[in-house]
Amino acid sequence: MRLILSLxxxxxxxxxxxxxxxxxxxxxxxxPPAEDGVSVQRVDLGRGLVVDATSDITSKGNGTLxxxxxxxxxxxxxxxxxxxxxxxxxxxxxxxDDDGYRDMVxxxxxxxxYETGDDVIADREAVTxxxxxxxxxxxxxxxxxxxxxxxxxxxxxxxxx
Numbered sequence: 001m002r003l004i005l006s007l008x009x010x011x012x013x014x015x016x017x018x019x020x021x022x023x024x025x026x027x028x029x030x031x032p033p034a035e036d037g038v039s040v041q042r043v044d045l046g047r048g049l050v051v052d053a054t055s056d057i058t059s060k061g062n063g064t065l066x067x068x069x070x071x072x073x074x075x076x077x078x079x080x081x082x083x084x085x086x087x088x089x090x091x092x093x094x095x096x097d098d099d100g101y102r103d104m105v106x107x108x109x110x111x112x113x114y115e116t117g118d119d120v121i122a123d124r125e126a127v128t129x130x131x132x133x134x135x136x137x138x139x140x141x142x143x144x145x146x147x148x149x150x151x152x153x154x155x156x157x158x159x160x161x
Contacts, residue, residue, distance in 0.1 A: 027092055027093065027094035027095075027102070028043065028044070028092070028093050028094075028102065029090070029091065029092045029093075030043070030053060030065070030091035030092070030093070032088060033055045033057060035057075036057045036058060036059050036061070036063075037056075037057065038054060038055070038056050038057075039054070039055045039057075040052050040053070040054050040055075041053045041055070043067070043093060043102075044102070045093065045101050045102045045133055046095060046100050046101045046102050047100045047101060049101065051067060051068055052067070053065060053066070053067045053091075054066045054067070055075070057075050058078075060077065060078035061075060061076070061077025061078050061087050062075055062076050062077065062078050062154075063075035065091065067104070067140070068138065068139045068140055069137070069138075069139030069140060070104075070131065070139070070140050070152075071152060072106070072129075072151045072152060073151060073152065073153060073154035074088055074089040074091060074106060074108075074151070075087060075088045075089075076088075076110075076154060076155065079113055079115070079119070080115065081112065081113060081114050081115040081156075082110055082111065082112050082113065082114075082155040082156070083110070083111050083113070084108050084109070084110060084111070085108060085109040085110070085111055086108075088108070089106050089107065089108035089127070090106065090107050090108050091104065091105075091106050092104075092105045092106075092107075093105075096130065096132065097132055099133075099135075101133040101135065102133065103130065103131060103132045103133055103140075104129075104130075104131040104133070104140055105128070105129070105130050105131075106127075106128070106129040106130075106131075106151065107126075107127065107128045107129075108126075108127055109124055109125065109126055109127070110124070110125040110127055110147075110155045111123075111124055112124070112125070112155075125147070125148060125155075126146070127146060127147035128144070128145070128146040128147070129142065129144070129145050129146075129147065129151050130142075130143050130144040130145075131143065
């Protein structure tokens, strides 16, 4: 059927029809770890590349996601002046640049309490990071950020910065 439509479009329009290629890999979300400690999830980045995403979380709910060349502070549930809403950032893998590999998109909200002791949220910050998978380097490269801090370090903002 696709061949007939392509041939019809070529003959009717007098131009070369574009061949429909395989669809990009479907987006996937990193599942939250079951508990504190170390957990490993396999992530299919596309084109047969499956990698380990290791979450390392302390008993207080803080921790990192380690995947390929990145160690990212995506878990923060212990209020030391700031926490992530729901204790973690959202991590999704989707092919943003049509290269057949899933890229990593991290989003969420940081709640700033500035250690007031009464759990009053003084400020909120919506944050986003986009990392593209670079096959030549076999790793992720930061391409976009909308945050007041580096994800490798986590939030540490003074009041009214």
